[in-house]
Amino acid sequence: MANVTATEPSPSRSFWAGIGQGRHVIGIVFMLPAAVFLLFFLTYPLGLGVWLGFTDTRIGRAGEFIGLENYQSLMGDSLFWLVVFNTILYTVAASILKFGLGLWLALLLNENMPFKAFFRAVVLLPWVVPTVLSAIAFWWIFDSQYSIISWALIKMELISAPINFLGDVANARASVIAANVWRGIPFVAISLLAGLQTISPSLHEAATLDGATNWQRFRYITLPMLSPIIAVVMTFSVLFTFTDFQLIYVLTRGGPLNSTHLMATLSFQRAIPGGSLGEGAAIAVAMIPFLLGAILFSYFGLQRRKWQQGGAD
Amino acid sequence: MxxxxxxxxxxxxxxxxxxxxxxxxxxxxxxxxxxxxxxxxxxxxxxxxxxxxxxxxxxxxxxxxxxxxxxxxxxxxxxxxxxxxxxxxxxxxxxxxxxxxxxxxxxxxxxxxxxxxxxxxxxxxxxxxxxxxxxxxxxxxxxxxxxxxxxxxxxxxxxxxxxxxxxxxxxxxxxxxxxxxxxxxxxxxxxxxxxxxxxxxxxxxxxxxxxxxxxxxxxxxxxxxxxxxxxGFIGSPSMNFVKGKVRLGADPRLVTDSGVEMPLPAAPGLTDGRAVVYGLRPEHIRLDPQGVPATVVVTEPTGSEILVVARLGSAGQKGQEITCLFRERLSFAPGEVIHIAPQPGLTHLFDEATGNRL
Structure with missing residues (x-):
């Protein structure tokens, strides 16, 4: 913080000159557009959503405050609890896979190889393609009759009949998770790759001379030095996955038997097609504790470790 | 070990x-x-x-x-x-x-x-x-x-x-x-x-x-x-190199392009007119009234010693710059003409073409 005390403006100075001089006033003026923007497009919708959750608003009819009634009914709603389970399963499974595969890919891309830049660009593709488009592609890949996977497996004589990817509870869950992992890997891989590149090669050389095997270098050098970035990346990844909507909505709309229904899709379904804005809002608000949990996890994970801190005795 | x-x-x-x-x-x-x-x-x-x-x-x-x-x-x-x-x-x-x-x-x-x-x-x-x-x-x-x-x-x-x-x-x-x-x-x-x-x-x-x-x-x-x-690499400040040709005789001399003459140490294989590089460490140069004239360009006193960059030859003669190191307290003005001489036995001769010691 600059502790600059502004010189006392002489009384003869005009009002505008005073504003020009005062660091605080001019600072606030410059912040105003951003503040207004945030207030209207972030704070207001969030507040409105929380408020709607406490009302019985329906589409086309203003609701009344009904306290926790929406939440009480959700407590007894077995579909809601199934959806919570689905969301957690989806998030945990997809995040673990994204982390494992993303880290692996990052390590591969960090090696010296020909066409390095080309491969790094290719890895980003799943992330560049709009989600809805890639979801439609997956819809075809997972088609019960024309699936290219089923076709290939049948040609290889590994299976005799097409796999019912999206029609069976377990298959559908695995399929949407696979699609989400495919889409999420680039983010994890490229972020971790950036982290890997900040590790000085001389540390690896020093460890090699100290007698470390490849695995030991990964275990004792790469992983600990990457941990701050892993914490950030995985927090974001968990947040994105937990609130996922597009993939599910295009691929399964929550089916079969609601086995792939997530909190975001259920919230939308109840609020817009179902018309119960209040209840939909309550489901959306119910996601907040989970997301806060993820953020707290990252907050503690992100805390500067002792070794990252500087000088002071 | x-x-x-x-x-x-x-x-x-x-x-x-x-x-x-x-x-x-x-x-x-x-x-x-x-x-x-x-x-x-x-x-x-x-x-x-x-x-x-x-x-x-x-x-x-x-x-x-x-x-x-x-x-x-x-x-x-x-x-x-x-x-x-x-x-x-x-x-x-x-x-x-x-x-x-x-x-x-x-x-x-x-x-x-x-x-x-x-x-x-x-x-x-x-x-x-x-x-x-x-x-x-x-x-x-x-x-x-x-x-x-x-x-x-x-x-x-x-x-x-x-x-x-x-x-x-x-x-x-x-x-x-x-x-x-x-x-x-x-x-x-x-x-x-x-x-x-x-x-x-x-x-x-x-x-x-x-x-x-x-x-x-x-x-x-x-x-x-x-x-x-x-x-040139070993020693600080670096050795001075003066290019010139050998002139044999009763008193062998090195003659630079600008006509400055330096005393030449005896070395085997010197022939009249051979192109050589004369190496002289700054610390092996002393002031000598009978020595070669040089015009002071810059002086850098450090307290314990003084570094003098001078141009060989008297004022107006466009000779090569050489660095001299003196342990005495001296003060020279730029443009002043001093007379310097290498300490006998502490000079080096190199072949101009190969750079090898002669």
């Missing part, structure tokens, strides 16, 4: 050869400094000894074992890096004991060896700190501690002092030399700083463009540089 033999070692990256056959033999317990300007291949040579670079041709032997194909950890060497390469997420103690931990040494042994190294290097109070919390000199010592703990056959230093400020560099120079006198481990030390080389080495290897220019004891290199490159 071991000998190190470098026999006809070559290094090439693809078609680009960077080291063209280097032979150095290092005795057990010797402190050898590889010195040369940037890009001369000295670090590459060191990294080949360490096993961080492949050896394109020739052999390197440590203690009579050829180590060309041996992985680094079996070579029994320890290296101190220019940027120290301390593991930032480990304490000083853990950094120093890391190699023992990887070797699965018992905890008690690790602790005692780290403790002993810490005592040698005065690091006992810092064992629980992280590298970030240390000053440059302390980090440098931790890096050395990591090497000492391993008790290797050979220490390798890769420009270990170049990240320190000038004062600390002088201090650490002494510490490293002391450490070597105490441990007597064979040491290969790379630097581009000829002062470091002169002050620390038992033997200096001067490299230039991937070849060895000269190997010898520091004072031998100073007194009898094998060629013009070594002559």
């Amino acid at each position: 071991a000998t190190v033999d470098i026999r006809g070692v070559k290094k090439a990256y693809g078609a680009t050869a960077v080291i063209h056959g280097v032979d150095v033999s290092i005795r057990d317990g010797e402190f050898v400094v590889l010195v040369g300007p940037s890009g001369c291949g000295k670090s590459t040579l060191l990294r080949m000894i360490a096993g961080l670079e492949n050896i394109t041709g020739g052999q390197i032997l440590i203690g009579n074992r050829v180590i060309n194909e041996m992985p680094p950890k079996e070579r029994d060497i320890a290296m101190v890096f220019q940027n120290y390469a301390l593991y930032p997420h480990m304490t000083v103690g853990a950094n120093m004991g890391f190699s023992l931990k990887l070797r699965k040494a018992p905890q008690a042994e690790i602790e005692s060896r780290v403790q002993r190294a810490a005592e040698i290097l005065n690091l006992t109070k810092l064992l629980d700190r992280y590298p970030r919390q240390l000053s440059g000199g302390q980090r440098q010592r931790v890096a050395m501690g990591r090497a000492i703990v391993r008790d290797p056959q050979v220490f390798l230093f890769d420009e270990p002092l170049s990240n320190l400020d000038a004062q600390l560099r002088v201090q650490m120079r002494t510490e490293i030399k002391e450490l070597h006198q105490r441990l007597k481990t064979t040491t290969v030390y790379v630097t581009h700083d000829q002062i470091e080389a002169m002050t620390m080495a038992d033997k200096i290897v001067v490299m230039h463009d991937g070849i060895v220019e000269q190997i010898g004891a520091p004072l031998d290199l100073y007194d009898k540089p094998a060629n013009q490159f070594v002559a």
Whole structure:
């Protein structure tokens, strides 16, 4: 913080000159557009959503405050609890896979190889393609009759009949998770790759001379030095996955038997097609504790470790 | 402890050869400094000894074992890096004991060896700190501690002092030399700083463009540089080189293009009119009323001595600039004409075409 005390403006100075001089006033003026923007497009919708959750608003009819009634009914709603389970399963499974595969890919891309830049660009593709488009592609890949996977497996004589990817509870869950992992890997891989590149090669050389095997270098050098970035990346990844909507909505709309229904899709379904804005809002608000949990996890994970801190005795 | 033999070692990256056959033999317990300007291949040579670079041709032997194909950890060497390469997420103690931990040494042994190294290097109070919390000199010592703990056959230093400020560099120079006198481990030390080389080495290897220019004891290199490159590289301020032609006779002289004449030492193979380079160290020039005239350009007094840059020849004569170092308190004005003469027996002659000593 600059502790600059502004010189006392002489009384003869005009009002505008005073504003020009005062660091605080001019600072606030410059912040105003951003503040207004945030207030209207972030704070207001969030507040409105929380408020709607406490009302019985329906589409086309203003609701009344009904306290926790929406939440009480959700407590007894077995579909809601199934959806919570689905969301957690989806998030945990997809995040673990994204982390494992993303880290692996990052390590591969960090090696010296020909066409390095080309491969790094290719890895980003799943992330560049709009989600809805890639979801439609997956819809075809997972088609019960024309699936290219089923076709290939049948040609290889590994299976005799097409796999019912999206029609069976377990298959559908695995399929949407696979699609989400495919889409999420680039983010994890490229972020971790950036982290890997900040590790000085001389540390690896020093460890090699100290007698470390490849695995030991990964275990004792790469992983600990990457941990701050892993914490950030995985927090974001968990947040994105937990609130996922597009993939599910295009691929399964929550089916079969609601086995792939997530909190975001259920919230939308109840609020817009179902018309119960209040209840939909309550489901959306119910996601907040989970997301806060993820953020707290990252907050503690992100805390500067002792070794990252500087000088002071 | 071991000998190190470098026999006809070559290094090439693809078609680009960077080291063209280097032979150095290092005795057990010797402190050898590889010195040369940037890009001369000295670090590459060191990294080949360490096993961080492949050896394109020739052999390197440590203690009579050829180590060309041996992985680094079996070579029994320890290296101190220019940027120290301390593991930032480990304490000083853990950094120093890391190699023992990887070797699965018992905890008690690790602790005692780290403790002993810490005592040698005065690091006992810092064992629980992280590298970030240390000053440059302390980090440098931790890096050395990591090497000492391993008790290797050979220490390798890769420009270990170049990240320190000038004062600390002088201090650490002494510490490293002391450490070597105490441990007597064979040491290969790379630097581009000829002062470091002169002050620390038992033997200096001067490299230039991937070849060895000269190997010898520091004072031998100073007194009898094998060629013009070594002559110019060793010694500070650098040796003056005056180009000219030989004029034999009763009083042999070197005549420069601008007509200045310098006394010529007797050397074999001098023929009348031969083009030679006359080498004269600044500290071997004295004032002499019968000497060669030179016009003062700049003076740089340091207190203990004075550096005078002068142009050979009297005012108006466009001679070559040479640097003189005088220990006396003198003061000259720019443009003043002084008379200088080389100290007899302390001049050098090089062939102009090959640069070799005559």
